[in-house]
Amino acid sequence: MRLFKNPFVSDPIDSPFRVHKKDAQNLIVEIGCGVGLHPIQYAQQSPDDYIIAIEKTREKYLKFAGRVEHHPDIKNIYPVHANAQHWVPQNILPNEVDKYFMLYPNPYPKEKHKNKRFMHMPFMAYIIETMKINATLELATNEKFYYQEAREVLADVWGLKLKSDSIIDSDTKARTHFEKKYLERGEVCYNLVFQKSSK
Ligand SMILES: C[S@@+](CC[C@H](N)C(=O)[O-])C[C@H]1O[C@@H](n2cnc3c(N)ncnc32)[C@H](O)[C@@H]1O
Secondary structure, X not given: OOOOOOOOOOOOOOOOHHHHOOOOOEXXXXXXXXXXXXXXXXXXXXXXXXXXXXXXXXXXXXXXXXXXXXOOOOOOEEEEEOXXXXXXXXXXXXXXXXXXXXXXXXXXXOHHXXXXXXXXXXXXXXXXXXXXXXXXXXXXXXXXXXXXXHHHHHHHOOOOEEEEEEEOOXXXXXXXXXXXXXXXXXXXXXXXXXXXXXX
16 A cells, blocks of 8 residues: 655644634544534534534535534534545644544445545545544444445554444434435444554
8 A cells, every 4th residue: 555645744734723723622523524414513512622524525515614604603613625635634733633533435335446435545544643542533334345344444454443333223313414314214324433542
């Protein structure tokens, strides 16, 4: 696998979110948040955290940003319209993220598209670098193959420790639009939480 070289990390990083985020708030980053149901609810329920939610598809991002505008009371959310592979290395420093969410990432089931799955990207090395010790990465998927592969690759290749492996209860309130759709169809939604340990 190619090593991911971050070309920006030696430069000062003045992303505007730093003006808004309080030092005491935990830094949470959600990659591929779609229309933003999860980060908005998360921000409302977690005032001690500051969530950056990144979505690359313009249409979805605009819906998300519109929703955020309707909640001027929420101060701990920072919507980003970008490809996370570019934005994260340009704006996030090593060892500063407390938690990542990847909820229902595109699974790219074809073998020839395997390298498009986040877990196989060189970008993953930088994600791990930005995580503090004990920080977590929460990943949900409705695809069994993706769940099995993530369990293996995130532990064996990227050295994360599996902290929790569960199935989303179909009676619980869905966290995202995709989760809602999958649960309504009666599909199994797998949820994995990994942790970065000191070794
Ligand atoms: C299957 S959807 C899930 C959306 C949302 N998390 C949900 O569960 O409803 C995957 C989303 O990830 C976004 N996405 C894929 N790759 C991305 C990237 N590199 N950076 C930011 N967003 C990305 C897509 O545009 C899409 O909206």
